[in-house]
Amino acid sequence: MKIKSVRARVYEWKGKTVPPQGNFCSNAMDLVYDNKANQHAAGADTMNTFRFHCWTVVEVETDDGIVGLGNVALAPRIAKAIIDEYLTPLVLGQDPWDYEYLNQRMYRATQAWGRKGVGMAAISAIDIAIWDILGKSVGKPVFKLLGGRTKEKIPCYYSKLYRTDLKEMQAEAQKFKDQGFKAFKMRFGYGPAHGQLGVVENLKSVEAVREVIGYDNDLMLECYMGWNVEYAKRILPKLEKYQPRWLEEPVIADDIDGYAELNQLTSIPISGGEHEFSLYGFKQLLDRKAVSVVQYDTNRVGGITMAHKINALCEAYSVPVIPHAGQMHNYHLTMSSLNCPISEYFPIFDVEVGNELFYYIFDGDPAAENGFLQLDDNKPGLGLSLKTEYLEHFTITE
Ligand SMILES: O=C(O)[C@H](O)[C@H](O)[C@@H](O)CO
Numbered sequence: 001m002k003i004k005s006v007r008a009r010v011y012e013w014k015g016k017t018v019p020p021q022g023n024f025c026s027n028a029m030d031l032v033y034d035n036k037a038n039q040h041a042a043g044a045d046t047m048n049t050f051r052f053h054c055w056t057v058v059e060v061e062t063d064d065g066i067v068g069l070g071n072v073a074l075a076p077r078i079a080k081a082i083i084d085e086y087l088t089p090l091v092l093g094q095d096p097w098d099y100e101y102l103n104q105r106m107y108r109a110t111q112a113w114g115r116k117g118v119g120m121a122a123i124s125a126i127d128i129a130i131w132d133i134l135g136k137s138v139g140k141p142v143f144k145l146l147g148g149r150t151k152e153k154i155p156c157y158y159s160k161l162y163r164t165d166l167k168e169m170q171a172e173a174q175k176f177k178d179q180g181f182k183a184f185k186m187r188f189g190y191g192p193a194h195g196q197l198g199v200v201e202n203l204k205s206v207e208a209v210r211e212v213i214g215y216d217n218d219l220m221l222e223c224y225m226g227w228n229v230e231y232a233k234r235i236l237p238k239l240e241k242y243q244p245r246w247l248e249e250p251v252i253a254d255d256i257d258g259y260a261e262l263n264q265l266t267s268i269p270i271s272g273g274e275h276e277f278s279l280y281g282f283k284q285l286l287d288r289k290a291v292s293v294v295q296y297d298t299n300r301v302g303g304i305t306m307a308h309k310i311n312a313l314c315e316a317y318s319v320p321v322i323p324h325a326g327q328m329h330n331y332h333l334t335m336s337s338l339n340c341p342i343s344e345y346f347p348i349f350d351v352e353v354g355n356e357l358f359y360y361i362f363d364g365d366p367a368a369e370n371g372f373l374q375l376d377d378n379k380p381g382l383g384l385s386l387k388t389e390y391l392e393h394f395t396i397t398e
């Protein structure tokens with residue numbers, strides 16, 4: 001079997017979106033004041049460079065007609081350019097079963113400018129498509145090629161609860177508690193730029209959600225790179241009483257020493273990894289005890305080949321892996337490793353931040369039932385197909 005073609009198409013959502021509101025989610029741009037010189041770049045909405053309203057879909061086809069599906073959400077137009085110009089020539093004519101060779105070929109050929117960020121995300125998309133091909137070619141789901149079924153079904157946590165009106169957040173938490181979720185991730189809305197008022201608002205939001213879900217359910221707290229070490233050192237002790245299962249991405253991904261300091265500071269485990277890349281990136285995080293939960297995303301980190309290696313590395317360090325996002329490219333890794341206890345789960349929703357856009361492009365992701373997900377032992381490959389019902393809302397660029 002040989003790879004005959006690689007097709008990367010950019011799906012840009014043109015349908016309605018939920019407008020940005022208030023202090024929706026603390027993020028890395030909060031600390032950068034808006035000097036109004038270029039409204040487009042920053043503007044009032046500091047989340048605007050962290051919205052995923054565009055996704056690149058990759059189809060790798062073999063000479064015997066098997067088509068593997070891959071995807072990339074980080075800088076999708078740039079990822080397409082990297083796939084078209086640099087990566088496709090490296091995999092055409094190659095045997096997809098040589099997936100380690102092909103992953104190394106793409107990773108090493110792009111070392112001069114790749115290694116992190118969109119270079120790795122582009123490699124991930126092709127690698128994921130290759131694994132879809134492998135599963136389809138032997139009639140097995142990808143998780144059966146990675147280690148098989150380690151769970152009867154996958155526990156998942158409800159992930160949304162962006163900072164809106166506290167009553168709205170409580171109603172959202174109640175709705176999904178009633179649907180059987182036993183774990184919830186909420187977003188802070190405030191950080192160092194908002195002073196003590198923001199600290200009070202952050203604490204009020206955690207109090208409000210705990211009031212609804214109680215203490216026999218897990219609560220996780222998302223900062224999305226929006227704080228700094230000084231601010232986190234002030235607020236973490238105040239958050240301990242809410243017993244969060246983890247506090248996520250308090251600082252930017254490059255501040256590994258900051259992560260390590262905060263991870264030892266209180267009883268609250270610090271999580272991260274959705275903005276880290278490659279086996280070596282995670283070795284650094286583990287060696288420096290920077291995180292207590294690893295959260296790579298398989299469509300960023302270097303694909304299934306790379307994620308599978310990181311799963312083994314994290315197991316050796318006894319650090320659990322709970323990948324960023326749900327989505328099939330992550331679910332197969334979680335199902336096949338005892339060191340991946342649960343999955344993130346985004347609800348199907350009007351297009352807002354864009355995590356939910358995956359549901360508008362692909363069919364096949366399992367719906368959560370009573371806080372659990374199930375994968376089908378008899379569905380070959382990733383188990384995904386391309387949706388047609390929302391095509392009118394996308395501009396698709398070849
Ligand atoms: O952990 C997450 O789900 C991510 O950080 C979100 O995708 C991001 O959009 C912030 O909520």
Ligand SMILES: [Mg+2]
Nearest residue numbers: 222248249274
């Ligand atoms: Mg996150």
